[in-house]
Amino acid sequence: MKSFEELHNAAMEAYYKAYFGKRRQELDETAIQTYYQEAFNLEKEAVLGILNNPLYDSLRAVYCRSAANLAFEVEEYNEVEFFVAYGLLNNPSEEVRTDLRHLYLQTLKALKKQAVATKKAAQTAKPKTTKPRKKVGKKKNVGVI
Numbered sequence: 001m002k003s004f005e006e007l008h009n010a011a012m013e014a015y016y017k018a019y020f021g022k023r024r025q026e027l028d029e030t031a032i033q034t035y036y037q038e039a040f041n042l043e044k045e046a047v048l049g050i051l052n053n054p055l056y057d058s059l060r061a062v063y064c065r066s067a068a069n070l071a072f073e074v075e076e077y078n079e080v081e082f083f084v085a086y087g088l089l090n091n092p093s094e095e096v097r098t099d100l101r102h103l104y105l106q107t108l109k110a111l112k113k114q115a116v117a118t119k120k121a122a123q124t125a126k127p128k129t130t131k132p133r134k135k136v137g138k139k140k141n142v143g144v145i
Contacts, residue, residue: 007046014039040070061092080107
Protein backbone atom coordinates (compact mmCIF):
# COMPACT_ATOMS: atom_id res chain seq x y z
CA MET A 1 0.00 0.00 0.00
CA LYS A 2 1.34 3.40 -0.97
CA SER A 3 1.78 6.09 1.64
CA PHE A 4 -0.17 9.31 1.67
CA GLU A 5 2.84 11.26 0.42
CA GLU A 6 3.42 8.85 -2.49
CA LEU A 7 -0.24 9.02 -3.53
CA HIS A 8 -0.41 12.79 -3.19
CA ASN A 9 2.81 13.29 -5.17
CA ALA A 10 1.59 10.97 -7.93
CA ALA A 11 -1.70 12.88 -8.03
CA MET A 12 0.10 16.20 -8.36
CA GLU A 13 2.30 14.77 -11.12
CA ALA A 14 -0.79 13.69 -13.10
CA TYR A 15 -2.40 17.07 -12.42
CA TYR A 16 0.62 18.98 -13.75
CA LYS A 17 0.72 16.81 -16.87
CA ALA A 18 -2.91 17.76 -17.56
CA TYR A 19 -2.53 21.40 -16.61
CA PHE A 20 0.63 22.13 -18.58
CA GLY A 21 -0.40 19.88 -21.47
CA LYS A 22 -3.55 21.95 -21.81
CA ARG A 23 -1.80 25.27 -21.32
CA ARG A 24 0.90 24.48 -23.88
CA GLN A 25 -1.66 22.87 -26.19
CA GLU A 26 0.40 19.67 -26.27
CA LEU A 27 -2.44 17.29 -25.38
CA ASP A 28 -5.89 16.69 -26.77
CA GLU A 29 -8.96 17.02 -24.53
CA THR A 30 -9.23 13.26 -23.98
CA ALA A 31 -5.65 13.00 -22.70
CA ILE A 32 -6.14 16.05 -20.49
CA GLN A 33 -9.29 14.61 -18.93
CA THR A 34 -7.55 11.25 -18.46
CA TYR A 35 -4.73 12.90 -16.50
CA TYR A 36 -7.20 14.93 -14.43
CA GLN A 37 -9.20 11.78 -13.65
CA GLU A 38 -6.03 9.94 -12.65
CA ALA A 39 -5.02 12.87 -10.45
CA PHE A 40 -8.42 12.91 -8.76
CA ASN A 41 -8.45 9.15 -8.16
CA LEU A 42 -4.99 9.25 -6.57
CA GLU A 43 -5.73 12.32 -4.46
CA LYS A 44 -9.03 10.86 -3.31
CA GLU A 45 -7.28 7.67 -2.20
CA ALA A 46 -4.62 9.71 -0.40
CA VAL A 47 -7.08 11.97 1.40
CA LEU A 48 -9.45 9.17 2.39
CA GLY A 49 -6.47 7.48 4.01
CA ILE A 50 -5.81 10.44 6.34
CA LEU A 51 -9.32 11.63 7.17
CA ASN A 52 -9.26 10.15 10.67
CA ASN A 53 -5.53 10.38 11.29
CA PRO A 54 -4.76 13.00 13.98
CA LEU A 55 -1.26 13.54 12.56
CA TYR A 56 -2.86 15.34 9.60
CA ASP A 57 -5.35 17.48 11.55
CA SER A 58 -3.66 20.76 10.64
CA LEU A 59 -3.39 19.95 6.92
CA ARG A 60 -6.54 17.90 6.36
CA ALA A 61 -8.54 20.88 5.05
CA VAL A 62 -5.78 21.77 2.57
CA TYR A 63 -5.76 18.25 1.17
CA CYS A 64 -9.56 18.14 1.10
CA ARG A 65 -9.47 21.37 -0.90
CA SER A 66 -7.07 19.75 -3.35
CA ALA A 67 -9.28 16.67 -3.74
CA ALA A 68 -12.39 18.84 -4.10
CA ASN A 69 -10.78 20.94 -6.84
CA LEU A 70 -9.76 17.83 -8.76
CA ALA A 71 -13.24 16.37 -8.34
CA PHE A 72 -14.67 19.59 -9.77
CA GLU A 73 -12.29 19.38 -12.71
CA VAL A 74 -13.66 15.93 -13.63
CA GLU A 75 -17.26 16.92 -12.83
CA GLU A 76 -17.60 14.53 -9.87
CA TYR A 77 -19.89 16.95 -8.05
CA ASN A 78 -20.95 14.58 -5.25
CA GLU A 79 -17.29 14.11 -4.44
CA VAL A 80 -16.76 17.88 -4.43
CA GLU A 81 -19.52 18.24 -1.85
CA PHE A 82 -18.02 15.48 0.30
CA PHE A 83 -14.51 16.94 0.34
CA VAL A 84 -15.77 20.50 0.86
CA ALA A 85 -17.86 19.37 3.83
CA TYR A 86 -15.02 17.38 5.36
CA GLY A 87 -12.56 20.20 4.70
CA LEU A 88 -14.76 22.68 6.56
CA LEU A 89 -14.70 20.58 9.72
CA ASN A 90 -12.35 21.55 12.56
CA ASN A 91 -12.26 25.26 11.73
CA PRO A 92 -9.72 25.54 8.87
CA SER A 93 -7.88 28.77 8.09
CA GLU A 94 -9.86 31.64 6.61
CA GLU A 95 -8.14 31.21 3.23
CA VAL A 96 -8.99 27.50 2.98
CA ARG A 97 -12.53 28.09 4.27
CA THR A 98 -13.09 30.80 1.65
CA ASP A 99 -11.69 28.60 -1.13
CA LEU A 100 -13.88 25.66 -0.12
CA ARG A 101 -17.02 27.80 0.05
CA HIS A 102 -16.24 29.34 -3.34
CA LEU A 103 -15.75 25.88 -4.82
CA TYR A 104 -19.05 24.76 -3.34
CA LEU A 105 -20.84 27.73 -4.96
CA GLN A 106 -19.20 26.88 -8.30
CA THR A 107 -20.42 23.32 -7.87
CA LEU A 108 -23.99 24.48 -7.26
CA LYS A 109 -23.84 26.59 -10.43
CA ALA A 110 -22.46 23.67 -12.42
CA LEU A 111 -25.19 21.36 -11.10
CA LYS A 112 -27.87 23.88 -12.03
CA LYS A 113 -26.39 24.27 -15.52
CA GLN A 114 -26.25 20.49 -15.86
CA ALA A 115 -29.88 20.14 -14.76
CA VAL A 116 -31.03 22.76 -17.26
CA ALA A 117 -29.11 21.06 -20.07
CA THR A 118 -30.59 17.69 -19.12
CA LYS A 119 -34.09 19.12 -19.08
CA LYS A 120 -33.60 20.75 -22.50
CA ALA A 121 -32.21 17.53 -23.94
CA ALA A 122 -35.17 15.58 -22.61
CA GLN A 123 -37.59 18.07 -24.10
CA THR A 124 -36.00 18.01 -27.54
CA ALA A 125 -35.66 14.23 -27.54
CA LYS A 126 -39.30 13.69 -26.68
CA PRO A 127 -41.53 13.85 -29.75
CA LYS A 128 -44.39 16.22 -29.33
CA THR A 129 -47.67 14.45 -29.28
CA THR A 130 -50.64 16.24 -30.64
CA LYS A 131 -54.03 15.69 -29.22
CA PRO A 132 -56.79 15.00 -31.70
CA ARG A 133 -58.75 18.12 -32.40
CA LYS A 134 -62.28 18.31 -31.24
CA LYS A 135 -64.80 19.09 -33.88
CA VAL A 136 -66.17 22.50 -33.43
CA GLY A 137 -69.54 23.25 -34.80
CA LYS A 138 -73.19 23.61 -33.96
CA LYS A 139 -74.53 21.29 -31.35
CA LYS A 140 -77.59 19.36 -32.26
CA ASN A 141 -80.61 20.00 -30.08
CA VAL A 142 -81.63 16.86 -28.39
CA GLY A 143 -84.98 17.34 -26.76
CA VAL A 144 -85.98 15.95 -23.46
CA ILE A 145 -89.32 14.23 -23.40
